[in-house]
Amino acid sequence: MxxxxxxxxxxxxxxxxxxxxxxxxxxxxxxxxxxxxxxxxxxxxxxxxxxxxxxxxxxxxxxxxxxxxxxxxxxxxxxxxxxxxxxxxxxxxxxxxxxxxxxxxxxxxxxxxxNPVTPDWDALSVRGAILDQMGRPEEARQAYTQALLLAPQEARLHANLGLSYAMTGELVEAEAHLRQAAALPGATSKVRQNLALVLGLQGQFEAARMLYATELPPEEVKANMDYIRALLTQQDRWQAIRNDTPA
Known part of the structure; x- marks a missing residue:
């Protein structure tokens, strides 16, 4: 999944x-x-x-x-x-x-x-992703923010920033950044699925289900909704999210 x-x-x-x-x-x-x-x-x-x-x-x-x-x-x-x-x-x-x-x-x-003088936005995105996985979200977000100065219309950067907030349970901020990512050219199905996940984790189940349904076949929609409900019962749900994020 x-x-x-x-x-x-x-x-x-x-x-x-x-x-x-x-x-x-x-x-x-x-x-x-x-x-x-x-x-x-x-x-x-x-x-x-x-x-x-x-x-x-x-x-x-x-x-x-x-x-x-x-x-x-x-x-x-x-x-x-x-x-x-x-x-x-x-x-x-x-x-x-x-x-x-x-x-x-x-x-x-x-x-x-x-290159510390002229860094590539992709390199900064990679750095941010690694730092998020290491449990250093503030440093990760600094990297994403710097990358966005170089590529403000890059959907992946907005999505990564949203996911960073999701992994620390700051779901309102996560939703805002993922919505911004989903509205940009180049947004992938994964961006929209991650937005659905964040909506579901806030209890917006119908909105999450409808968004999943635009991206996935019915059996996968059900599996994802079951996953969200299972996450909501876990005290360490944010660690579970981090562990489910493929490296």
């Missing part, structure tokens, strides 16, 4: 002006069979050209979407050894480390990959 997807997933798609495009690899919105097909295809291509930076970044992103976090780390470790000092490879490596739960290492890598 892909709930609160976005913060730790650290999506790859985007259109920053200071990137070559190698990082525009997001497989998380695909279906399971599509992801598996992508992994199979990229695996064959990567085996023939393991030094190819863009190919390796795409392959690692597909592996992460398939839940194969350790193989993704190994792919990026190989790229780091070949493309030493490359900021795009470093950022992709940080994403892979974060997905594998190695947050301290991921934070060091992203800090080394990020």
């Amino acid at each position: 892909m709930l609160l997807a976005g913060v730790a997933a650290i999506a790859l798609a985007g259109c920053a002006t200071n990137r070559t495009g190698a990082l525009n690899a997001d497989y998380s919105n695909l279906s399971g069979p599509q992801i598996q097909a992508g992994v199979a295809d990229l695996s064959q291509r990567y085996a023939q050209d393991p030094r190819n930076k863009a190919l390796g970044i795409h392959y690692a992103a597909a592996l992460r979407a398939a839940g194969q976090t350790e193989p993704a780390v190994r792919v990026l470790e190989n790229l780091v050894s070949v493309h030493q000092g490359d900021p795009e490879v470093g950022l992709a490596y940080a994403k892979a480390l974060s997905a594998a739960g190695r947050f301290e290492s991921a934070l060091r890598v992203v800090d080394n990959a990020m």
Whole structure:
């Protein structure tokens, strides 16, 4: 069940002006069979050209979407050894480390990959996501806010900021930022599903159900609504949300 997807997933798609495009690899919105097909295809291509930076970044992103976090780390470790000092490879490596739960290492890598004078908004988003997973929300929100100064119309940044508030139980703030994200071009189904989750956690069950119904088949709508009601019975629901957020 892909709930609160976005913060730790650290999506790859985007259109920053200071990137070559190698990082525009997001497989998380695909279906399971599509992801598996992508992994199979990229695996064959990567085996023939393991030094190819863009190919390796795409392959690692597909592996992460398939839940194969350790193989993704190994792919990026190989790229780091070949493309030493490359900021795009470093950022992709940080994403892979974060997905594998190695947050301290991921934070060091992203800090080394990020230009402190002209930081990329995606790198700042990655940094924020890692800090959220480490239980450092104030620092995470500073990173997202700085990123929004560079890319104010980037839906993913507004969504990540909303999810950050959701993970600390500040649901009114979470809803406001997720609504802003959902209204922007480029908002994904995950953004709208996360908004539905936050609505449900505030007791707005019908609004949550209706929003889920626009995104998911009936059986998944029911599963998500059952999940929300189960969360509401847990005293440590915010930790449960954090743990359910794929890295």
